[in-house]
Amino acid sequence: MRDYILKICGLTDRKQAEEIAYLGATHIGMIYFEKSPRHIDLEKIKEISTGIKGRAKSVAVVVNPAEKTVWKLLEIVDIIQFHGEESMQFVSSFPKEKVIKAFRIKDETDIEKIKPFVEENYTILIDAYSEKAYGGTGKQINPELAKKVVQMHRRTVLSGGLSPENVEKLLRQIKPYGVDASSKLEIKPGVKDLKKVKEFIERVKRFYESDS
Numbered sequence: 001m002r003d004y005i006l007k008i009c010g011l012t013d014r015k016q017a018e019e020i021a022y023l024g025a026t027h028i029g030m031i032y033f034e035k036s037p038r039h040i041d042l043e044k045i046k047e048i049s050t051g052i053k054g055r056a057k058s059v060a061v062v063v064n065p066a067e068k069t070v071w072k073l074l075e076i077v078d079i080i081q082f083h084g085e086e087s088m089q090f091v092s093s094f095p096k097e098k099v100i101k102a103f104r105i106k107d108e109t110d111i112e113k114i115k116p117f118v119e120e121n122y123t124i125l126i127d128a129y130s131e132k133a134y135g136g137t138g139k140q141i142n143p144e145l146a147k148k149v150v151q152m153h154r155r156t157v158l159s160g161g162l163s164p165e166n167v168e169k170l171l172r173q174i175k176p177y178g179v180d181a182s183s184k185l186e187i188k189p190g191v192k193d194l195k196k197v198k199e200f201i202e203r204v205k206r207f208y209e210s211d212s
């Protein structure tokens with residue numbers, strides 16, 4: 001069986017997070033960014049993180065955070081997902097195995113920005129660019145650009161508007177190391193539709209756990 005990341009992001013409730021981890025998500029994401037409608041405080045992050053321990057890894061998603069905030073989060077979660085314009089100098093202050101660096105891809109020039117992180121073999125995540133928000137927009141990345149990034153770097157997680165309806169086609173086309181989904185699996189920001197989540201997880205697992 002292949003090694004992969006199946007991350008469901010934007011959880012705000014411990015019970016939902018536990019159910020999603022039980023369904024087979026390998027990573028559960030929580031947003032620590034006050035401008036997001038999915039933002040939760042440190043206490044809630046700790047509660048969810050504790051709930052899923054041993055079943056899925058906990059990921060705190062941040063946007064251009066202060067260094068001390070990251071250290072505080074690393075006391076309660078397994079991984080930090082940097083989803084802003086954090087520099088290599090900043091990101092490299094933290095243990096590499098505890099980092100996912102996200103990039104919002106608009107065009108070829110954005111691929112250039114990824115290269116230093118590829119050279120250092122970071123796990124990266126690619127998302128669509130939006131002027132309106134840093135993430136959780138449901139906007140899809142250009143599949144051709146996504147394919148280029150995956151061909152350049154194996155440890156690339158695909159995100160941006162993934163849903164049960166489109167994930168299999170995109171997996172076959174782009175062949176990323178992992179996937180991450182949030183808003184297309186929601187009833188409203190921060191609340192997941194567990195039926196959609198189950199369907200999404202089943203389709204992703206089928207892709208990674210088949211022999212092809």
Ligand SMILES: O=C(O)c1ccccc1N[C@@H]1O[C@H](COP(=O)(O)O)[C@@H](O)[C@H]1O
Binds near residue numbers: 083127138139160180
């Ligand atoms: O979800 C948010 O509100 C959010 C806020 C700030 C940065 C990242 C955020 N979410 C991340 O966005 C991508 C794509 O989400 P979607 O599936 O298109 O809704 C995903 O990696 C989330 O972790």
